[in-house]
Amino acid sequence: MSLVVELLSTGDELLTGQVVDTNSTWLMDRLWDLGIMVRRKTLVGDDRDDLAAAVREACGRADAVVMSGGMGPTEDDLTAEVVAGVLGVPLELDEPSLRAVEARFAWMGRVMTPNNVKQARFPRGAVVHPNRFGTAPGFSVAVGRATLTCLPGVPVEFKGLCEEAVLPRLAARLDGAPAARVLKLFGVGESHADQAMRPVMDDPANRGVRFGYRAHFPEVHLKWSVTGPGAEARAAAIEASVRAIFGAAVWGSGKEELAALVVARLTARGERVALAESCTGGLVASLVTAVAGASAALDLGVVAYSNDVKARLLSVPEPLLLAHGAVSEPVARAMAEGARRAAGAAWGLGVTGIAGPTGGTPEKPVGTVHLALAGPGGTEALARHYRGDRERVRRFAAYEALDLLRRALG
Amino acid sequence: MSLVVELLSTGDELLTGQVVDTNSTWLMDRLWDLGIMVRRKTLVGDDRDDLAAAVREACGRADAVVMSGGMGPTEDDLTAEVVAGVLGVPLELDEPSLRAVEARFAWMGRVMTPNNVKQARFPRGAVVHPNRFGTAPGFSVAVGRATLTCLPGVPVEFKGLCEEAVLPRLAARLDGAPAARVLKLFGVGESHADQAMRPVMDDPANRGVRFGYRAHFPEVHLKWSVTGPGAEARAAAIEASVRAIFGAAVWGSGKEELAALVVARLTARGERVALAESCTGGLVASLVTAVAGASAALDLGVVAYSNDVKARLLSVPEPLLLAHGAVSEPVARAMAEGARRAAGAAWGLGVTGIAGPTGGTPEKPVGTVHLALAGPGGTEALARHYRGDRERVRRFAAYEALDLLRRALG
Numbered sequence: 001m002s003l004v005v006e007l008l009s010t011g012d013e014l015l016t017g018q019v020v021d022t023n024s025t026w027l028m029d030r031l032w033d034l035g036i037m038v039r040r041k042t043l044v045g046d047d048r049d050d051l052a053a054a055v056r057e058a059c060g061r062a063d064a065v066v067m068s069g070g071m072g073p074t075e076d077d078l079t080a081e082v083v084a085g086v087l088g089v090p091l092e093l094d095e096p097s098l099r100a101v102e103a104r105f106a107w108m109g110r111v112m113t114p115n116n117v118k119q120a121r122f123p124r125g126a127v128v129h130p131n132r133f134g135t136a137p138g139f140s141v142a143v144g145r146a147t148l149t150c151l152p153g154v155p156v157e158f159k160g161l162c163e164e165a166v167l168p169r170l171a172a173r174l175d176g177a178p179a180a181r182v183l184k185l186f187g188v189g190e191s192h193a194d195q196a197m198r199p200v201m202d203d204p205a206n207r208g209v210r211f212g213y214r215a216h217f218p219e220v221h222l223k224w225s226v227t228g229p230g231a232e233a234r235a236a237a238i239e240a241s242v243r244a245i246f247g248a249a250v251w252g253s254g255k256e257e258l259a260a261l262v263v264a265r266l267t268a269r270g271e272r273v274a275l276a277e278s279c280t281g282g283l284v285a286s287l288v289t290a291v292a293g294a295s296a297a298l299d300l301g302v303v304a305y306s307n308d309v310k311a312r313l314l315s316v317p318e319p320l321l322l323a324h325g326a327v328s329e330p331v332a333r334a335m336a337e338g339a340r341r342a343a344g345a346a347w348g349l350g351v352t353g354i355a356g357p358t359g360g361t362p363e364k365p366v367g368t369v370h371l372a373l374a375g376p377g378g379t380e381a382l383a384r385h386y387r388g389d390r391e392r393v394r395r396f397a398a399y400e401a402l403d404l405l406r407r408a409l410g
Numbered sequence: 411m412s413l414v415v416e417l418l419s420t421g422d423e424l425l426t427g428q429v430v431d432t433n434s435t436w437l438m439d440r441l442w443d444l445g446i447m448v449r450r451k452t453l454v455g456d457d458r459d460d461l462a463a464a465v466r467e468a469c470g471r472a473d474a475v476v477m478s479g480g481m482g483p484t485e486d487d488l489t490a491e492v493v494a495g496v497l498g499v500p501l502e503l504d505e506p507s508l509r510a511v512e513a514r515f516a517w518m519g520r521v522m523t524p525n526n527v528k529q530a531r532f533p534r535g536a537v538v539h540p541n542r543f544g545t546a547p548g549f550s551v552a553v554g555r556a557t558l559t560c561l562p563g564v565p566v567e568f569k570g571l572c573e574e575a576v577l578p579r580l581a582a583r584l585d586g587a588p589a590a591r592v593l594k595l596f597g598v599g600e601s602h603a604d605q606a607m608r609p610v611m612d613d614p615a616n617r618g619v620r621f622g623y624r625a626h627f628p629e630v631h632l633k634w635s636v637t638g639p640g641a642e643a644r645a646a647a648i649e650a651s652v653r654a655i656f657g658a659a660v661w662g663s664g665k666e667e668l669a670a671l672v673v674a675r676l677t678a679r680g681e682r683v684a685l686a687e688s689c690t691g692g693l694v695a696s697l698v699t700a701v702a703g704a705s706a707a708l709d710l711g712v713v714a715y716s717n718d719v720k721a722r723l724l725s726v727p728e729p730l731l732l733a734h735g736a737v738s739e740p741v742a743r744a745m746a747e748g749a750r751r752a753a754g755a756a757w758g759l760g761v762t763g764i765a766g767p768t769g770g771t772p773e774k775p776v777g778t779v780h781l782a783l784a785g786p787g788g789t790e791a792l793a794r795h796y797r798g799d800r801e802r803v804r805r806f807a808a809y810e811a812l813d814l815l816r817r818a819l820g
Contacts, residue, residue: 017442018439300712
């Protein structure tokens with residue numbers, strides 16, 4: 001069967017622009033993997049009447065409603081009380097939950113104030129979802145023909161309880177386990193990807209498959225979800241077609257991250273990369289070192305914003321800088337080679353370009369970037385002309401540098 | 411008068427977790443500046459019935475509804491058609507809009523396909539909002555007692571049209587212009603800030619003032635909005651109190667950014683900073699170079715992940731590394747001084763620490779960070795113990811480094 005699912009989030013902080021409701025986006029993505037597109041999402045503040053109306057309306061339309069927030073100990077936390085009111089049932093103390101809340105406070109070495117008892121009270125008839133990620137348990141209860149599940153809004157708790165209590169139950173209500181895949185591309189634009197995917201999406205063999213993409217600038221992630229008999233085999237066949245279409249532009253799948261992949265490949269080979277960055281200004285280094293264990297794969301990065309630093313620290317010959325300018329293929333090559341030599345590393349990456357908003361010329365407009373990779377087999381170079389603002393140009397160039405290394409590492 | 415405002419966003423991509431609805435968060439923040447807390451926000455897909463129901467419901471509850479998305483040329487773009495259906499009026503071609511769409515295509519050097527005419531058709535009676543940020547104009551129309559404004563979902567167009575057409579009209583419906591302020595803090599936690607603000611928030615003189623904060627990790631932004639007579643003076647008085655409470659932890663206000671502030675101050679003084687980063691791994695450099703014009707304030711950053719690089723490129727004495735370990739105050743000082751010397755800069759920043767998840771010891775647990783700033787008057791050092799994962803520790807340390815320099819620049 002197909003399920004109508006709605007999401008409901010509560011919290012004044014979500015309506016003032018103070019906090020972004022990332023829980024919903026995350027859950028929508030996870031539900032999509034099950035083949036479910038959320039029908040409606042509603043955000044309301046910590047107001048009794050608004051909340052009650054929103055709960056009634058959502059439960060009147062949907063098979064399942066997942067609600068986030070309002071489960072804490074303060075006066076603003078109204079969820080359990082409002083749901084009990086909608087159902088016309090009392091709140092009841094759940095002893096195991098009370099003991100769990102008490103244990104949590106003991107573990108944190110804090111005194112439990114009386115208002116925390118509130119977190120162990122649920123509408124009569126509710127199924128309680130113990131919370132091993134935080135203090136407040138969640139609960140599910142039938143409201144009309146809908147199942148309403150209420151969870152705390154703290155992202156790690158919300159996500160943990162969704163994985164444990166919500167997604168498996170929804171999956172069980174669907175016909176067969178859906179098979180969902182994500183392939184991650186670099187170097188292919190969204191509209192190009194969309195066009196190239198048409199034959200796969202329009203293939204009668206793939207009728208009923210949900211295709212989608214996730215813009216994760218500057219990457220493009222393609223995803224599809226298949227339900228029904230033979231779902232795994234059908235999803236795998238689509239993966240083969242997509243890989244055939246995009247070739248080496250597909251760098252990974254599932255939860256893989258480009259920088260982590262590069263670090264893992266370098267570490268497995270016992271090799272390191274040294275970085276020489278001009279226009280990306282430390283962004284490549286920052287992406288690589290964000291990966292836990294990056295120190296095995298990188299020990300040197302140089303941000304060389306001036307000709308002087310390029311010449312002194314990276315041994316870029318001054319005549320090269322004068323003849324070609326700092327933004328040029330020869331300088332990118334010399335930077336990559338200089339970084340490689342300075343660190344005694346197997347690989348050296350050089351990036352030089354014009355990120356903007358100023359500094360462009362008719363010959364070298366803003367967005368012009370030269371990249372080079374020096375390695376055991378010599379040095380290769382790439383020239384790119386990115387469109388967009390400083391932030392986009394820098395981000396594009398940084399991922400291009402990682403992708404250049406990824407391709408070389410095979 | 412106080413206005414009930416609801417937001418409505420449409421687009422399947424918003425319900426699949428593919429795209430985050432940043433437009434709403436942005437508009438909520440801007441409305442809050444006017445003293446308006448949005449009452450409800452609804453997200454629905456590109457479905458005629460769902461959309462019509464959501465429009466009817468929102469317009470039945472609110473004084474003003476701002477809707478985003480569904481204004482483009484494709485079949486999925488249903489907004490104008492659905493609104494016309496709700497009102498029972500026809501769509502009518504707006505000649506000036508058609509000419510504007512044509513001009514836009516001519517300017518982009520692209521052929522206008524017939525489906526683009528759709529973007530110039532609006533429900534009879536609508537006021538059209540010309541769009542100088544993109545192709546599709548917006549429109550406002552009365553639906554019952556509510557004013558419904560429909561805008562394109564592309565963020566730059568949505569925001570531009572909100573600033574031009576939505577916010578001034580809403581402000582005009584309020585009693586007097588509200589005065590809104592934002593002060594930006596570093597080095598004060600959210601819960602501490604909340605506690606320290608209590609006396610100001612509870613002050614009877616500030617009755618009716620809306621206080622809020624925006625978590626912008628690792629910064630905290632405090633904001634307040636005052637309406638009614640003497641709003642500007644009252645807002646200014648609150649600012650004075652807040653500045654007195656938090657002192658030098660307040661680094662800026664309004665739309666200021668910490669890295670941009672540091673770059674501006676260095677540039678004004680004709681000085682530069684050189685960076686020596688270990689645990690932050692290029693994050694400080696990346697924040698600084700994200701600022702347009704950063705090349706006037708920075709020409710060298712070194713990511714020194716190994717002792718060898720610290721010794722060779724930053725001249726950190728090997729005995730110091732052996733005696734104290736790489737994560738120590740003496741090494742942070744030597745890194746800052748080494749970077750300053752290598753670049754011939756007025757300032758040198760050094761950061762060394764244990765970002766985790768591994769590498770901690772009982773004496774130096776994960777989160778231990780030493781920072782140093784070398785300057786014309788000598789070198790100062792800071793030790794910090796941050797809590798959280800690798801991402802948090804790195805981010806905290808990078809902002810701490812910028813803040814250390816900000817304080818020194820006065």
